[in-house]
Amino acid sequence: MAKRKPTIQEVARLAKVGIGTVSRVLNNHPSVRAETRARVEWAIEELAYTPNPHARRIAGGRSYTISVLLPVLATDFYNRLIEGIEETLAPQRYDLALFPLLSRSRLERYLDGRLLAYQADGLLVASCDLTELFAQHRLPTERPVVLVDTWSPVYDSVYCDNSLGGALAGRYLARFPGPITAIVIEEEIDRLLGHTVFSERLAGFQGALAELGRPFGPEFLYVTHLSVEGGQLGLQRFLEHFGTPLNIFAGADLIARGVVEEARRQGLVVGRDVRVLGYDDHPWAQELQLSSLRQPIEEMGAQATRLLLERIRGHAGPPRRIRFEPELVIRGSTEG
Amino acid sequence: MAKRKPTIQEVARLAKVGIGTVSRVLNNHPSVRAETRARVEWAIEELAYTPNPHARRIAGGRSYTISVLLPVLATDFYNRLIEGIEETLAPQRYDLALFPLLSRSRLERYLDGRLLAYQADGLLVASCDLTELFAQHRLPTERPVVLVDTWSPVYDSVYCDNSLGGALAGRYLARFPGPITAIVIEEEIDRLLGHTVFSERLAGFQGALAELGRPFGPEFLYVTHLSVEGGQLGLQRFLEHFGTPLNIFAGADLIARGVVEEARRQGLVVGRDVRVLGYDDHPWAQELQLSSLRQPIEEMGAQATRLLLERIRGHAGPPRRIRFEPELVIRGSTEG
DNA sequence: CTGAAAGCGCTTACAG
DNA sequence: CTGAAAGCGCTTACAG
Numbered sequence: 032m033a034k035r036k037p038t039i040q041e042v043a044r045l046a047k048v049g050i051g052t053v054s055r056v057l058n059n060h061p062s063v064r065a066e067t068r069a070r071v072e073w074a075i076e077e078l079a080y081t082p083n084p085h086a087r088r089i090a091g092g093r094s095y096t097i098s099v100l101l102p103v104l105a106t107d108f109y110n111r112l113i114e115g116i117e118e119t120l121a122p123q124r125y126d127l128a129l130f131p132l133l134s135r136s137r138l139e140r141y142l143d144g145r146l147l148a149y150q151a152d153g154l155l156v157a158s159c160d161l162t163e164l165f166a167q168h169r170l171p172t173e174r175p176v177v178l179v180d181t182w183s184p185v186y187d188s189v190y191c192d193n194s195l196g197g198a199l200a201g202r203y204l205a206r207f208p209g210p211i212t213a214i215v216i217e218e219e220i221d222r223l224l225g226h227t228v229f230s231e232r233l234a235g236f237q238g239a240l241a242e243l244g245r246p247f248g249p250e251f252l253y254v255t256h257l258s259v260e261g262g263q264l265g266l267q268r269f270l271e272h273f274g275t276p277l278n279i280f281a282g283a284d285l286i287a288r289g290v291v292e293e294a295r296r297q298g299l300v301v302g303r304d305v306r307v308l309g310y311d312d313h314p315w316a317q318e319l320q321l322s323s324l325r326q327p328i329e330e331m332g333a334q335a336t337r338l339l340l341e342r343i344r345g346h347a348g349p350p351r352r353i354r355f356e357p358e359l360v361i362r363g364s365t366e367g
Numbered sequence: 368m369a370k371r372k373p374t375i376q377e378v379a380r381l382a383k384v385g386i387g388t389v390s391r392v393l394n395n396h397p398s399v400r401a402e403t404r405a406r407v408e409w410a411i412e413e414l415a416y417t418p419n420p421h422a423r424r425i426a427g428g429r430s431y432t433i434s435v436l437l438p439v440l441a442t443d444f445y446n447r448l449i450e451g452i453e454e455t456l457a458p459q460r461y462d463l464a465l466f467p468l469l470s471r472s473r474l475e476r477y478l479d480g481r482l483l484a485y486q487a488d489g490l491l492v493a494s495c496d497l498t499e500l501f502a503q504h505r506l507p508t509e510r511p512v513v514l515v516d517t518w519s520p521v522y523d524s525v526y527c528d529n530s531l532g533g534a535l536a537g538r539y540l541a542r543f544p545g546p547i548t549a550i551v552i553e554e555e556i557d558r559l560l561g562h563t564v565f566s567e568r569l570a571g572f573q574g575a576l577a578e579l580g581r582p583f584g585p586e587f588l589y590v591t592h593l594s595v596e597g598g599q600l601g602l603q604r605f606l607e608h609f610g611t612p613l614n615i616f617a618g619a620d621l622i623a624r625g626v627v628e629e630a631r632r633q634g635l636v637v638g639r640d641v642r643v644l645g646y647d648d649h650p651w652a653q654e655l656q657l658s659s660l661r662q663p664i665e666e667m668g669a670q671a672t673r674l675l676l677e678r679i680r681g682h683a684g685p686p687r688r689i690r691f692e693p694e695l696v697i698r699g700s701t702e703g
Numbered sequence: 704c705t706g707a708a709a710g711c712g713c714t715t716a717c718a719g
Numbered sequence: 720c721t722g723a724a725a726g727c728g729c730t731t732a733c734a735g
Contacts, residue, residue, distance in 0.1 A: 038711090038712055038713085039712060039713060040712080048721075048722085049721065049722045049723070050712090050713080050714095050722090050723095051714080051715080051721070051722065051723080051724095052720090052721060052722080053713095054713065054714055054715085055714095055715095055720095055721085057713090057714095058714080062720055062721085063720070063721085064720060064721085067720080067721080082712080082713070083425070083486075083711090083712055083713070084421075084486060084713095085420075085421040085422075085424040085425050085430070085486065085711095085712080085713090086421075086425050086711075086712035086713035086714090086727090087712080087713055087714075088421040088713090088727090089419070089421050089422050089425050089711090089712080089713070089714090089726095089727045089728060089729080090712075090713040090714040090715080090726075090727055091713075091714050091715080091727080092714085092727075093714095094421065102441075105438075105441055105467065105469065109469070110469050110470055113469060113473075114470075114472075117476075128464065129465060129466070129467060130465070131441065131465060131467065133441065133445070133446050133449060134446055134450075137449075140453075150419075150420060150421065255596055256594055256595060256596060258592055258594035258595075258596050258597065259592055259594075260591055260592060260594050260596030260597045260599070260600050261594065261596045263596070263600060264596050264599060264600065374727090374728055374729085375728060375729060376728080384705075384706085385705065385706045385707070386706090386707095386728090386729080386730095387705070387706065387707080387708095387730080387731080388704090388705060388706080389729095390729070390730055390731085391704095391705085391730095391731095393729090393730095394730080398704055398705085399704070399705085400704060400705085403704080403705080418728080418729070419727090419728055419729070420729095421727095421728080421729090422711090422727075422728035422729035422730090423728080423729055423730075424711090424729090425710095425711045425712060425713080425727090425728080425729070425730090426710080426711055426728075426729040426730040426731080427711085427729075427730045427731080428711075428730085429730095704735105705734100705735090706733105706734090706735085707733095707734090707735105708731105708732100708733085708734100709730105709731090709732090709733095710729100710730090710731090710732105711728105711729085711730085711731105712727105713726100713727085714725105714726090714727085715724100715725090715726090715727105716724100716725090716726105717722105717723090717724085717725095718721100718722090718723090718724100719720105719721085719722085719723105
């Protein structure tokens with residue numbers, strides 16, 4: 032019934048070469064004559080052949096898979112990050128296994144080493160600083176580990192400076208009349224799966240305001256979850272306290288969207304009565320005319336992937352650290 | 368450096384048997400003498416041996432992996448569903464590969480068949496009725512497919528009747544004085560990754576109210592995202608329109624939690640001024656004294672897994688359909 | 704009940 | 720540059 036997938040044998044036969052040669056073109060081995068390579072590639076195409084990843088791992092000692100551990104929030108941020116990772120992996124014939132850190136017990140099961148997803152050549156850990164959980168801040172694995180959207184001194188890390196982003200936000204909003212407020216996202220209480228992205232942004236923000244001698248007590252802060260509705264409620268709260276004009280640093284574009292929606296619902300002019308600055312600069316920020324702090328999310332994913340592949344291929348040496356800087360993108364929501 | 372994982376060879380040597388025998392105890396083959404089995408199990412324990420899943424697939428033609436496709440919302444619902452699946456899989460030495468349907472392009476890549484996660488013996492699809500996308504409503508795969516938290520005539524399905532849940536909610540809330548309202552969760556516009564869970568609940572709810580001759584126009588409905596804040600906003604809206612007493616059917620416990628929090632913030636008595644009924648009956652509903660519609664979520668996961676394993680082991684026959692019924696759990700939030 | 708052997712689909716020295 | 724062969728860690732008839 033189910034037509035079996037073609038094997039390397041059949042490709043070899045069709046291309047009139049040995050299976051070793053097919054394997055070599057599969058692995059981009061340099062010593063294959065161009066003509067031979069072309070013939071093999073034709074056969075591969077013809078049979079719609081894809082190598083069996085399990086066989087590859089058995090034979091080569093590599094799984095051609097990397098795991099990505101992430102605090103599954105199903106947000107635009109992670110969608111874009113994964114996009115960047117997959118784009119870099121695909122031409123290398125590498126596969127990606129997502130491992131959402133849904134619960135503590137799942138993390139333990141992962142680290143237990145029995146899961147197939149663990150049979151990966153390397154680990155990409157997003158946002159969560161899992162290293163804090165372990166002795167010497169090292170994950171209990173022999174495989175290379177790269178952190179992305181977070182940082183640790185013991186592993187290669189790729190991140191965008193959230194503290195700087197917050198500072199840029201504070202300095203920018205200080206230009207406008209009216210109080211300066213912030214809506215931030217509550218982080219998991221469970222430090223295991225939690226991350227500090229949002230509190231870093233807030234710390235940078237508060238630091239900048241302090242430098243400028245601007246007040247920032249608890250009444251200037253609204254803490255909520257990552258949701259459009261959180262932004263709506265935050266604006267409501269601030270309007271009760273301060274009225275307009277009002278300046279809001281939203282910890283994420285999604286929150287900022289809620290602010291914009293609520294302002295419009297209340298008949299306020301966004302960019303004048305209420306100025307709001309988001310974070311991430313997601314594609315839809317443009318049509319919302321949302322000012323935002325842009326992070327090179329896909330690029331962060333791509334860079335982290337490159338570092339990991341280098342490690343997998345044997346690169347030794349001290350942990351590397353790639354730091355991106357967020358960029359202020361100004362649109363109508365702050366300067367209507 | 369990295370100490371190699373022990374292989375079946377080493378286990379065989381230590382247990383003084385052939386590797387075939389080790390393999391047999393690994394696979395629960397009946398024809399192994401109890402004494403021999405004990406010796407092998409001891410050796411396995413001693414070496415902390417775990418079989419190489421890639422080798423198993425190569426040799427046996429099975430991956431001992433099942434994929435779970437789900438619309439990653441990172442909610443309590445999916446955490447519990449996965450819990451139920453893993454619990455059933457673990458003793459069978461099966462592995463689970465989560466595949467979050469983050470975007471359309473990822474689904475396509477999955478179905479492309481090249482991803483390792485696709486090299487699974489079977490597929491569990493949660494909530495999303497992906498079948499609508501394909502000819503004859505069949506996913507383009509040869510492996511067995513089981514749906515959970517949704518239903519289709521062409522595959523085994525395990526679900527809990529959401530329409531009935533809505534009807535139970537409507538009939539129950541009709542007992543109390545005051546208007547009957549509902550807060551429902553907006554479903555993805557993209558039908559691909561969307562599901563109809565919440566609209567089914569609403570349909571059942573509206574049907575029950577209609578039967579009872581109770582009004583239910585747009586002013587009785589608040590649509591939001593799945594967030595605590597959505598519940599807060601919903602309550603605000605309804606209070607503006609109707610004042611108290613007020614009865615609210617929340618499409619999910621998380622929404623109901625927001626209703627409770629907002630009611631308390633406004634100094635209202637939950638269970639008298641505001642009655643709210645959630646959905647799912649998550650563990651934390653009890654300490655919130657939240658009335659809810661209980662679904663046997665873990666059990667649904669377990670059942671679906673069992674059906675899938677049966678199919679993997681060759682069970683033929685027409686699609687099976689296991690329908691659970693939600694159960695009304697009454698606590699202080701409706702009868703304070 | 705249990706070994707020894709063949710085979711799963713690959714990769715990788717080893718010879719040419 | 721390219722075959723033929725050995726080997727990766729398992730499973731599964733096949734004989735005893």
